Amino acid sequence: MARPKCPRVVSGTPVSHYFKPAGVPLRELREVGMPVDHFEAIRLADLEGLSQVEAARRMGVSRQTFGRILRQARTITARALVRGEALRIDSQETS
Structure with a gap:
């Protein structure tokens, strides 16, 4: 059985929740x-x-957990940029 996730402190909220390539409708x-x-x-x-x-201290997680979160976030960002995908920032934790 997996350990329950510790709550993470998020103090900066995104101004926009979607980023996409210019000139391409989101539906495409x-x-x-x-x-x-x-x-x-x-x-x-x-x-x-x-x-x-x-x-990590500001987010209320260990340094190792912060490093994992950051690595995953950079991978998601790179994937969206390289593949020309829309990047959606979810309002709640999903991972």
Whole structure:
């Protein structure tokens, strides 16, 4: 039986919940979802430039968990950019 997930602190909310290639209707695009905690990890590490230790402290998770979340978030972002998919930021955790 898996351990229950610890609640994660998310203080930055996305201004927009969809990002897509210009000039292509959303209905014609494949979508990739990103949980809001993954969005928060990218915000803390890449936008604010925090160390993984400090970012993990702010999110209320271990450094190892933060590193895993950040790695997954970067993979989701890269997939959307490289494949020309729409990126949807979910309002609740889904992973």
